[in-house]
Amino acid sequence: MNEREKLLDQYSGRVFKNRKDHIVQLEADGVPQEIAANSRSVPGLMINRGCCYAGCKGVVLGPLKDVVVLTHGPIGCGYYSWGTRRNKARSDSEGKSFIQYCFSTDLQEPDIVFGGEKKLKQAIQEIMEIFAPKCIMICSTCPVGLIGDDIHAVANWAKATYGIACVAYSCEGYKGVSQSAGHHIANNGLMKNIIGTSGAKRDKKFAVNMLGEYNIGGDGWEVERLLKLIGYEVVSIFTGDGSYEQIKNAHTANLNLVQCHRSINYIAEMMKKKYGIDWIKVNFIGIGETMRSLREMAVYFDDEGLRQRTEEVIAAELADIEETREAYRAKLHGHTAGIFVGGSRSHHYQNLLADFGIKTVIAGYEFAHRDDYEGREVLSGIKPDADSKNIEELTIEPDDQYYHLTLNKERFDALQQKIDIEKYEGMFRDMGNGTVTVDDFNHYETEKLIELFEPDIFYSGIKDKYMIQKSGTPSRQLHSYDYSGPYAGFRGAVNFARDTYMSIFTPAWKYLTPPWNTRPTLEGIIGGGENA
């Protein structure tokens, strides 16, 4: 039995039938195999997935700092997504930041029975009185969808009454099969209502949007620092330290950089259709990957000055971290890792681990789709099921005013051969023979895989962290970075290496077994017999 079979051995009947397609053991280095993904979880398995609301409000919209994101529902959903995701943000000089706040309609029984629309309106009125934001976003939670509140009508009412932007998102937790549906709904709402509404023209040369960068632990700031050093202008960030004010202007960028493919590829594609803006798949996690991304950007813009600046910045940054990087590489080289995160990081971080000589032997995603594993080539072959059909696909037409292609067709085709333009090859391409990948991993599988592979460190989230640590395996959270970071770019890479080293080698590991369990304590007692 190989590891995959051992993993499946415990399952019987229906569970086996379901799980077997979600678990893949690669048979050759970097050669994708088919995996089942983005489908319903099996009830009763202790999974790590969250809900549609968590993907929409928690991930994509929550970081928008000048927006009052109002959770329409009972108190919990809003409460848990308050301040817990480490999407850092600074308040602008002019504006107020609402990042430290949690806004909820805190629905009560009568609202559930008689409808919550009145309360929602009243809450918006109070928001306007107290906070007067330029933009309000309403996110609904499970019960709201069932009692039938028309949050979109309320949003229109708010727009008309207060002259503000107000967008409603029907992101009830039961939609789709995971956070992923929520990303899509959030993407749609931003595309339809916010992007391109500023009236500004595209008049810059090297202007980019960063898509799918949530500024966890300050990653976005680190990337922005590099881009600015080289001479790029960052128009907007979706959505870490991002804002309504910036995103209105997103249509004025020349190129979209996609960091987290899973959560934001919809916007990248829709902006291509509507505004003609190309996108490339970047990855600023990992030293090699950061260099690749910066160089591909330079290739895209095809400007000699930019190209030179790129090389200078890379050289300077490398020199800056050289010593520390070498020191940690020497210490970490040859270790093995397991990595289970949401929908993109499990791939990104394998590159960073490889920079320090750490081999990833187990990987998996919570809510990825097949293309995140196997590459976008498989997209055309994925048939929508009942759950994904419920998520709206917007029909996008080129914009009369703003549509403008940066590259002609010839140049675009030529570039496609050279760089990751509108292309994502997926995680499998970077994984080795014999490694095991699990989609929608659960508690049992995590435990079992650790037993089978005995990795030196395991990266996951808070729900697993302490279980893994109790099993004697160093464990770090890759959702929250265990309150550290940034991990992006060159400097971030050595932060990550330092944290990884620290967690594997912290002295406390030596004390797991008390001395009296390995050394006799009753030495020298006459007649101590077998207990001595």
Add this chain to the structure above:
Amino acid sequence: MLDATPKKITERRALRVNPCKTCEPVGAMYAALGVHRCMPHSHGSQGCCSYHRTFLARHFKEPAIATTSSFTEGACVFGGGSNLKKAVKNVFDIYDPDVIAVHTTCLSETIGDDINTYIQQMEIPEGKIVVHANTPSYAGSHIVGFGNMMSGFIQYLAEKKAVSNGKIGIFPGFVNPGDMREMKRLAGLMHGDYIMFPDTSGVMDAPNKGHYEMYPKGGTTIEEIRALGSVEKIFALGELTTKAPAIKLKEKCDVDFAALPLPMGVEATDQYIMELSHFLHTEVPESIEEERGQLVDIMLDAHANFYQKTAAIYGDPDTVLGLTAFALELGMVPKYVLTGTKNREFTKKAEALLAKFGANDCKAVDNGDLFELHQWIKNDPVDILVGTTHGKYIAKAEDIPLVRAGFPILDRYVHSYMPIVGYRGAMRLLELIGNALMDRQDRDAADEDLELVM
């Protein structure tokens, strides 16, 4: 920090900002984790379960196990029965608990799933048990959910036997494992033969032994829960949380109860000890009297540092009442006393406490939020904040020291192991609050005013 919070207080009828409570199921999940070999199960979409596990893991820095029915849109239309039945089968197959404790979520409540019927219809393996509690968050906070799950267990399991088992039952309320250990220690010193329910000690503070145990050795056993129906008396500590399940047990098995405050500070701990002594007919041992005397001694030694110091105390109802009582005993002025849970009883009790100590110009509210608390502080500040982690933003914005106590504490370690109940818990609180106040005095002192001896 919190720059959008204006000083001017506007009346709000619909908008909740920066809540000081959360939802029922997380309380239910925590209660269920205090049962030995129990798997909490969240009947709803998977998001709630994920949030609740995350939240508990962050407070306790421990694994918080629980499974979910993983609703999709179909389940909302057709009901969640099939999901629940599948889930229960899979949980027993794969994780092998002795009992599954199902709680509902807003979703399954709104569609009106009848869990009782589902449980009756499902196949449950020999010797295994499934219980349930209804926990709609639009009807109560995590505190209510905790009590509801206790009632659920009692409803399903507690049995009245012809003869009493001679034990007492202790309901610890929504407190940390460290508090539960302290309550048990005191009861043990009083020679009480007790059943604590629920009991998360040994579960949510389990040691690291280098191998993971899904079901650590702690937790109230099923036998013990059954036996609750035949105990002599229940001591429902933290009455705003535990009185409801005590009433449930009284109804079902006719067991008497004493509803008491959490044993925090001198008087409430005295009350706990006196009740035990009275009921068990045991004398209070020397060792308890010694602890108490030590506490009073310290209170006298240090009183000058607490006199007239103003505090804002916020968090869960029973914890806040306990903290308020002790603050008053120390000579402090608990200027703002706030809980997010809707409970008029809380406000009445808090007001009674304040009146008893002649603390005028103090404000006590239930169903409040931290935004409101912050606005009060902006208008009239306090010397110290005592409460949960979410207050740290107010603390920073207003430059007021914060002592962490209660649930949740997401940003510090060890808190869940150390009691704030009993005389020793009071000593610890006194040290925490005293250090915070005195560190502030040192920090703010001019060079010539820095005291070596204080």
